[in-house]
Amino acid sequence: PVTIRREDYQPFGWLVPEVALDFDLGLETTRVTARLTLARNAKAPRAEAIRLNGDELEPVSVKRDGEVVNDWHRDGADLIVPLSGDAHALEIVTEVAPAKNTKLMGLYASSGMLCTQCEAEGFRRITFFPDRPDVLSTYRVRMSGDKATFPVLLSNGNPEASGEGDNGTHWAEWHDPWPKPSYLFALVAGDLVANSSSFTTMSGREVALNIYVREGDLPRTGHAMDSLKASMRWDEETFGREYDLDVFNIVAVSDFNMGAMENKGLNVFNTKYVLADPETATDADFDAVAGVIAHEYFHNWSGNRVTCRDWFQLSLKEGFTVLRDQLFSQYMGSDAVKRIEDVRVLRAAQFPEDSGPLAHPIRPDSYREISNFYTATVYNKGAEVIRMMRTMAGEEAFRKGSDLYFDRHDGEAATCEDFVRAMEDGAGLDLKQFRLWYSQAGTPKVRAQLTHEGNTATLHLSQIVPPTPGQPEKQPMPIPLKVALFDRASGERGEEHLLVLDKEEASFAFAGFAALPALSINRGFSAPVSIEREVAREELVFLAAHDDDPFARYEAMQDLIVGHLVDAIEGRLDEAQRAAGRADIAGALGAVLRDAALDDLMRGELLVLPGEGYLAEQQTVADPGKIHAERRALRAYLGAQLASDFTALYERAAKVPFALDAEASGARKIKTQALVYLAASDPARAAELAAQQYDMADNMTDRQGALMVLAGLDSPERTHKLLDFYNRYQGNALVIDKWFALQAGSLHPNVLEHVRALAKHPDFTLSNPNRVRSLYMAMAVNPQAFHAADGAGYAMIADLILALDPINPQTAARFVPPLGRWRRIEPLRAEQMRAQLERIAAAGNLSRDTQEQVARSLG
Numbered sequence: 001p002v003t004i005r006r007e008d009y010q011p012f013g014w015l016v017p018e019v020a021l022d023f024d025l026g027l028e029t030t031r032v033t034a035r036l037t038l039a040r041n042a043k044a045p046r047a048e049a050i051r052l053n054g055d056e057l058e059p060v061s062v063k064r065d066g067e068v069v070n071d072w073h074r075d076g077a078d079l080i081v082p083l084s085g086d087a088h089a090l091e092i093v094t095e096v097a098p099a100k101n102t103k104l105m106g107l108y109a110s111s112g113m114l115c116t117q118c119e120a121e122g123f124r125r126i127t128f129f130p131d132r133p134d135v136l137s138t139y140r141v142r143m144s145g146d147k148a149t150f151p152v153l154l155s156n157g158n159p160e161a162s163g164e165g166d167n168g169t170h171w172a173e174w175h176d177p178w179p180k181p182s183y184l185f186a187l188v189a190g191d192l193v194a195n196s197s198s199f200t201t202m203s204g205r206e207v208a209l210n211i212y213v214r215e216g217d218l219p220r221t222g223h224a225m226d227s228l229k230a231s232m233r234w235d236e237e238t239f240g241r242e243y244d245l246d247v248f249n250i251v252a253v254s255d256f257n258m259g260a261m262e263n264k265g266l267n268v269f270n271t272k273y274v275l276a277d278p279e280t281a282t283d284a285d286f287d288a289v290a291g292v293i294a295h296e297y298f299h300n301w302s303g304n305r306v307t308c309r310d311w312f313q314l315s316l317k318e319g320f321t322v323l324r325d326q327l328f329s330q331y332m333g334s335d336a337v338k339r340i341e342d343v344r345v346l347r348a349a350q351f352p353e354d355s356g357p358l359a360h361p362i363r364p365d366s367y368r369e370i371s372n373f374y375t376a377t378v379y380n381k382g383a384e385v386i387r388m389m390r391t392m393a394g395e396e397a398f399r400k401g402s403d404l405y406f407d408r409h410d411g412e413a414a415t416c417e418d419f420v421r422a423m424e425d426g427a428g429l430d431l432k433q434f435r436l437w438y439s440q441a442g443t444p445k446v447r448a449q450l451t452h453e454g455n456t457a458t459l460h461l462s463q464i465v466p467p468t469p470g471q472p473e474k475q476p477m478p479i480p481l482k483v484a485l486f487d488r489a490s491g492e493r494g495e496e497h498l499l500v501l502d503k504e505e506a507s508f509a510f511a512g513f514a515a516l517p518a519l520s521i522n523r524g525f526s527a528p529v530s531i532e533r534e535v536a537r538e539e540l541v542f543l544a545a546h547d548d549d550p551f552a553r554y555e556a557m558q559d560l561i562v563g564h565l566v567d568a569i570e571g572r573l574d575e576a577q578r579a580a581g582r583a584d585i586a587g588a589l590g591a592v593l594r595d596a597a598l599d600d601l602m603r604g605e606l607l608v609l610p611g612e613g614y615l616a617e618q619q620t621v622a623d624p625g626k627i628h629a630e631r632r633a634l635r636a637y638l639g640a641q642l643a644s645d646f647t648a649l650y651e652r653a654a655k656v657p658f659a660l661d662a663e664a665s666g667a668r669k670i671k672t673q674a675l676v677y678l679a680a681s682d683p684a685r686a687a688e689l690a691a692q693q694y695d696m697a698d699n700m701t702d703r704q705g706a707l708m709v710l711a712g713l714d715s716p717e718r719t720h721k722l723l724d725f726y727n728r729y730q731g732n733a734l735v736i737d738k739w740f741a742l743q744a745g746s747l748h749p750n751v752l753e754h755v756r757a758l759a760k761h762p763d764f765t766l767s768n769p770n771r772v773r774s775l776y777m778a779m780a781v782n783p784q785a786f787h788a789a790d791g792a793g794y795a796m797i798a799d800l801i802l803a804l805d806p807i808n809p810q811t812a813a814r815f816v817p818p819l820g821r822w823r824r825i826e827p828l829r830a831e832q833m834r835a836q837l838e839r840i841a842a843a844g845n846l847s848r849d850t851q852e853q854v855a856r857s858l859g
């Protein structure tokens with residue numbers, strides 16, 4: 001397979017200012033006529049032909065300047081047409097088979113409707129085209145099809161005309177005045193109904209808003225609509241960005257490879273991120289809907305109006321847009337809790353990427369299949385990198401930088417370098433060395449040591465950026481760290497400082513401390529690094545109780561537990577030390593349970609034990625069995641030790657009536673957490689409580705929480721409630737996804753047996769990505785199941801990859817990274833993981849997606 005390199009970028013030889021597409025729609029066959037106007041690109045070397053990308057396409061006919069021609073040839077899947085003049089018109093006819101398109105890229109059928117997914121390289125599965133993000137065109141789209149099958153016909157931009165045709169057909173024409181790359185093209189045709197509303201923009205323009213869904217789903221679209229309006233207003237107020245078409249349409253589809261897609265004026269969404277009501281969606285689902293609606297809407301500027309020059313620049317739109325959606329969610333809900341959640345996601349998904357065989361910079365240097373680079377590094381670390389610029393500049397200056405970026409590059413296909421330059425010029429930052437964050441992979445490790453002499457405390461910092469594949473040596477990066485020192489006697493905090501560590505090592509002195517203060521470092525998680533320091537447990541207990549920065553308080557709690565667990569797992573504690581460590585944790589957690597000043601959403605964060613993956617990350621080579629056992633034992637200990645506190649908390653929270661506000665959702669959060677701790681120490685009592693919670697639940701958060709606890713227990717209630725849940729929600733695909741996921745992600749000792757049986761359930765199918773993820777991704781991230789000592793979990797995931805790859809390679813390839821962690825796992829399991837990767841590699845006919853991921857994981 002060909003490796004594409006960033007350094008090889010060349011502008012395309014032709015401009016394609018206008019594209020007209022004519023679709024004769026059918027589920028089995030759709031005929032596409034594409035008319036392209038072409039002009040030589042003066043900024044590119046002269047070309048005597050045009051390369052039009054294709055994927056599984058055959059040309060039905062090719063016309064150049066109105067004449068049928070046969071002088072074209074094929075180069076692999078691409079079509080090469082000779083062009084000798086400075087301007088030409090091309091007309092190309094292709095036929096596609098949407099119902100057979102199981103890859104869900106290009107034009108495909110989903111539950112009787114037609115829809116498209118073109119990012120990154122799906123447009124070439126519809127028609128031959130220069131399918132690259134730096135070719136911008138205005139699109140006019142005409143669709144015709146059977147009116148009964150496709151009563152709704154949608155495309156990008158504004159609707160221009162529609163009418164009736166022969167034999168029960170009808171047609172519609174859409175025009176998008178904003179030049180866009182082909183990856184932003186979309187078409188939807190189907191039997192849909194809309195939740196319709198409107199929004200008046202800051203300059204007084206009225207925009208029609210529609211959320212299209214299947215008829216029965218209409219009552220569950222209200223939250224998405226509210227979130228859309230809130231996003232539109234927030235983007236005007238926070239970034240000065242106004243919407244720019246007469247309509248904004250969203251369509252929900254149930255077969256979708258990712259979360260959603262920001263096609264210009266016609267966002268296509270996975271139903272999971274549109275539909276929500278209290279009966280069928282949890283509080284976390286509500287938040288996810290708001291976050292993804294915002295994310296896609298924000299792309300209208302960060303991605304669509306200013307797009308990417310090439311796919312190496314993906315973080316330009318994704319990192320920036322993730323930051324924008326994170327800030328929006330911080331504003332809409334609890335600022336502190338959202339920040340903690342985002343860091344938890346980064347640590348769970350991105351840190352392992354950065355320390356494994358798939359590590360890459362946020363702006364990669366090469367790829368074979370771009371779909372493999374829609375990663376936590378490009379998205380989440382990309383967001384952290386821009387957040388650091390915001391922290392260093394301050395909010396006001398950052399806004400000047402983003403305004404300049406949008407003004408300078410509106411209508412262009414830009415680069416990460418363009419963004420950085422706009423930040424330098426607009427925000428007044430010097431980002432010369434900071435650019436290393438774009439080119440170097442790996443999570444920097446910062447060592448911190450605080451000393452004290454006289455009345456001065458000195459902070460000694462040093463950094464190491466670990467080697468990553470292809471990058472054995474690294475340069476020091478500028479690392480902005482927010483720090484504060486606390487007087488331990490009075491609990492008072494000194495001033496907060498923003499220190500930038502830009503060398504291998506540096507020291508910073510703070511006067512005015514009569515004794516060694518407590519150090520609060522990387523407050524707000526100001527830099528995406530790991531802090532390494534030897535710190536006394538008393539200091540962490542102090543910070544867990546006193547730190548006024550919510551993230552730092554959470555971090556102190558986490559560090560306290562991580563430090564203890566890692567010591568215990570690595571056999572460094574005798575019984576007395578172990579008991580003392582556990583007692584300290586119980587003391588700190590008990591204080592959290594009883595702290596009346598804490599709101600329950602934040603209390604819920606402080607109660608979360610560090611995940612097994614994160615614990616594994618703290619070790620050079622991890623034994624997942626030991627980690628699981630030690631963490632589980634700690635939870636049981638805490639559940640027993642603090643049983644009366646957890647019971648009191650549970651009883652208080654259970655009295656709070658259902659509402660969608662912070663107080664009630666906080667109560668729901670801690671209620672289930674209390675149940676989890678109680679289940680670990682007293683399973684019989686917890687099963688009783690959980691069954692009761694399940695029966696009394698008037699919302700999905702409580703019902704799912706109770707069922708999650710029951711799914712991990714060996715009690716008769718488990719069987720009853722799982723059956724009840726299935727019967728109650730049969731037919732609601734998103735809720736049945738939860739039913740699969742709860743069982744595959746459970747703490748039950750026979751979870752692999754359950755997954756095997758569920759794979760044969762009549763509701764299971766490999767053709768729906770949500771269903772596949774709900775069963776197998778839930779299992780792959782369940783350490784006890786995935787890391788089963790006999791290797792059965794690894795074999796199951798490898799079997800899945802091999803079965804899914806011919807159907808949906810993008811989704812199949814996403815299951816490779818868990819196996820790719822083998823070098824960081826103890827030797828017996830590592831060998832089993834590697835052997836499964838070898839087995840996949842040896843299979844013939846692997847997709848480019850899976851092949852690339854397996855090769856990199858073994859390499």
Ligand code: HT7
Pocket residue numbers: 117119120257258259260261262295296299318371374810
């Ligand atoms: N920009 C969107 C990317 C996307 C995608 C990529 C590959 C294959 C399928 C896909 N669906 C959507 C999503 C986003 O970040 O907004």
Ligand code: ZN
Pocket residue numbers: 295299317318321
């Ligand atoms: Zn995005």
